[in-house]
Amino acid sequence: MKIEGYWLASGILGVTGSIMQRVSEAGADAIVTKSIGRTPRKGHAGPILTTSHGGVINAVGLTNPGIEAFADEISVLKDAGIPVILSVFGLSVREIVEVVNIGYTFHPDAIELNLSCPHAEIAQIAHNPELTYEYVRAVKKAVDCQVFAKLTPNASDYVSVGKSAEKAGADAIVAINTVRAMRIDIQQQRPVLGNKVGGLSGPPIFPIAVRCVYDLYNALEIPIIGVGGVTTWKDAIEMHLAGASAIQVGTALLNGMQVFEEIKSGIREYLKEMGYSHVSEIIGIAGRK
Template sequence: MSEFFKKIAEKPFILASGILGVSYSSMKRIFEGGAGAVVTKSIGPILRKGYKNPSIIEILPGTFINSVGLANPGIDNFISEIKELKQNNITTIVSVFGDSIETYTQVAVKAQDAGADAIELNISCPHAEISIICQNKQLTYEYVVAVKKELKIPLIVKLSPNVTDIGEIALSAEKAGADAITAINTVNAMVIDIETQRPILSHGSGGLSGKAIHPIAVKKMFDLYKIVRIPIFGCGGVFTGEDAIEFFLAGASAVQIGSALYQDYNAITNIINSAKKYLEVHNYKSFSDIVGNAHKFETQEAPDF
C-alpha cells in the first residue's frame, strides 16, 4: 500500500471537494479536526469566476443546491495554497479539472509538482461542461489514462450519480488505471421561486448536496463495491457518525465530509468521534473491519405474490 493510502486507512475521513477548500487556513482547521486528508476546491488551468449568485442555497434543513460553476483562481494562483498546506504537513488531494485532456494533465502535473499527495479528477461537476466526460465510459477511460500516465502520485476519480449506469463508468476508470474512486458528486437538481416563477440559481439548475442525497450515495456505494476492486471513497450527506458507518458498511474505504461543515468546523470531529464510538461499542478495532459488511446479507430479490 502506498504512503497515501496508509494515511487514509489510519484516518479514513476526508474533506470533500468544494467545501471550504479555497484557503489553506480553512483546510488546516479541518485537517486538525481529525481528517486524514483534505480535497481542495476544483482547480482548473485558468482563473474562472463561475456563475453569479444565487449560487449556493440551503433548500431543506442540511440540504443544499449549488451552481458555483467551477469558480477557482487557476492553478498558477493556487500553487501558493498547496505549498502552505504542505508546509503545515497536511495530506492534500488537489481536485483538478480542465477543458481538454491536455489541460487536465497540465493542472494535475502542476499540482503534483507543488507537492500534492494525490489528485482527484473532477469529471463530474453536474452544472459545468465537464460533466460530459463522466457520462461516457470511453471519454472517462481516455482522460484517466492520459492523466495517470503523467502522475507519480495516486489518482482518484470522482464520479457522478447523474448517469444511467455508474458501474460501467467506474469500471472504465479502474481499467484506465485509477487508484481510487470517489462516489458521488452532487445530484442534478433545481429550485423555482413561485412568486417570480423563475429558477432561483443564476445558472437555472445545480447540484444537490447534504442530507437528502445520503441514501442515494449509499446505494451507489453498495452497487460499486460489488464490481470494482480499487478503494471507493463515499461522499454524500455525511452529517453524523451513523451516516459515515453506513458508507463503510456499504463498501467505502474512506468517507468524505463536506456540507456538514457549514455549521461549524468541529462537525468533522464530532462525526469521527461518534463513528469511533460505534467501533468501540461493537468491538471492532478499525473501520476496515466493517467495510462491506452490509453485503453479507441476502436481500429479497423477488417480491412476494
Template sequence: MADLGVSICGVRLNNPLIAASGTFGFGREYSEFYPLEALGGISCKGITLQPRLGNPPPRIAEGKNGILNSVGLQNPGVDRFISEDLPWLSEQNTAVIANIAGNTVEDYCQMAEKLSDSAVDMIEMNISCPNVKHGGVAFGTSCESVGNITRAVRERCKKPLIVKLSPNVADIADIARSAEAEGADAVSLINTLTGMRIDIETGRPILKNNTGGMSGPAVFPVAVRMVWQVKNAVKIPVIGMGGISTWQDAAEMLIAGADALQIGTVLFNDPYAPIKICRGLSDFLDRKGLKSVAELTATIKPW
C-alpha cells in the same frame, strides 16, 4: 481503542474523513476552529488550468434536507494554488488532495503534470462538475469518455489518481469499471445530483445558473446505494460521500463499501462535525469489537 487511520493508494490518512472539494476552500478558514490534522485529508476546491471567475450569484439554494450550488469552479488556477496555497497546506499534517477540472483532456493532463512535481499527496479528477458549460460532467457520463480521459491523465500523472464519479448516469458501476480498467487508483463518489429550485412568486429559478448540484442529507440514501454498487464492481479503493452528517451515516457508508469518506455540506451547519463524527465512529468500532476502520468497510450483509 480502535485505530481510525486508513490507507488509500499507499497514502496514510489520520482518519477516514476527508473534507469534500468545494466545501472547504484550501483549508485556511476552517483552521480557525481546529488544527486541520483532525481530518484525514482535504480535497481542495476544484482548480483549473487558468483562473476562473465562476458563475453569477445567487449560487446557493436550499431544499428540504439539502442544498443546491452553482459556484462554477471559481478558483485562482493551478499555478497560484501550487505557489500560494499548497506550501501552507502541506504543513498541516493532513493528506492534501488536489481536485482538478478542465475544458479538455489536455487541460487535465497539463494540470496532472504540474501537480506531479508538487507536494500534493493525491489528485482527484473531477469529471462530474454539473455547473460549467464545457467539460466537467460531460467527461463523466459515458464509459468511453471516462476511460479515455483516465488513460490520458494516468500516463502523465505521477501521483495516485482518484476519479470522482457523477451520480447523473445510467449505471455508475459501469463507469467505475471503465476508470479502474484505464488505471484509476481509486474512485470517489458521489458528486452532486443535478437539481433546481424556483421562486413561485417570480417564476425565476433561485440559482442564476438555473440548475445546480444537490448535496446534503437528502442525497445520502442514493450515495449509499451507489457506493455499494461500485464497491461490488471494482477492486480499487472507494471513497464514499454524499450527505454524511453524523457518525451513524459515516458508519453506514463504510459498511456499504467505502474505504474512506468525504464530508461537505454538513460543515456549513456544523464546522465541528468532523471531530464529532470521528469520536462517534471510534466509540462504535470499540463497541463492535473492531480494531480498525478497514474491518468495518464493506461488511454489509445484503439480503
C-alpha cells in the same frame, strides 16, 4: 497515501491554505482542495446557492484562481504536514494533463479528477465510460502519484464508468458528486439560481450516495471513497458498511467544523460496542449479508 479516515470534500472551504489548515486542525484526516482548472475562472452569475429540504443546491460554476496561482495554498498544507489531495478539472484531456503537470510540481499526496460537476461544461465526462477512460489514462501516464476519479450519480450506468476508471489505472473512486437539481421561486415564477440548474448536496442525497458506494464496491476491486450527505457518525458507519474505505464530508461543515470529531468519536464507540478493533473490519460487509 492511505485511503482511510474522514476528509474534507472538494469545494467546501477548500480555497485558501489557511482555511484548509483550520479544517485539518478541527479533525479532518486529509484535505481535498477546491477543483482547480488551467486558468482563473469567475463561475456562474448569482444566486449561486440555495437551500432545499435540508440540503443545499449550488451552481458555483467551478470558480477558481487557476492552477498556477494555487501553489502557495498547497504549500501551506504541505509545510504543516497535512495530507492534501489536489482536485482538478479540464475541459479536454489535453487541458487536464496540463493542469496536473503543473499541479504535480506542488507535491500533492494524490490527485482527484473532477469528472462530474453537474453545472459546468465537464458534467458529461463521467457519463461516458470511454471518455472517463481517456481522462484517467492520460493523467495516470502524466503523474506518479495516486489518482482518484470522482463520479456522478447523474449517470445511469455509473458502474460501467467506474469500471472504465479502474481499467485506466485509477487508484480509487470517489462517489458521489452533487445531484442535478433546481428550485423555482413561486413569486417571481422563475428558477432561483442564476444558472437555473445546480447540484444538490447534504442530507437529501445521502441514500443516493449509499446506493452508489454499495454498487461500486461490489463491482470494483479498487477502494471507494464515499461522499454525499454524511452528517453524523451513524451516516459514516452506514457508508463504511456500504463499502467506503474513506469518507469525505462537505455540506455538513456548514453547521461547524466539529463534525469530524463527532464522527470519529461516534465510530470509536460503535466499533468498541460491536467488538471490532478497526474500522477496516466493517468495510463493505452489508454486501455480504
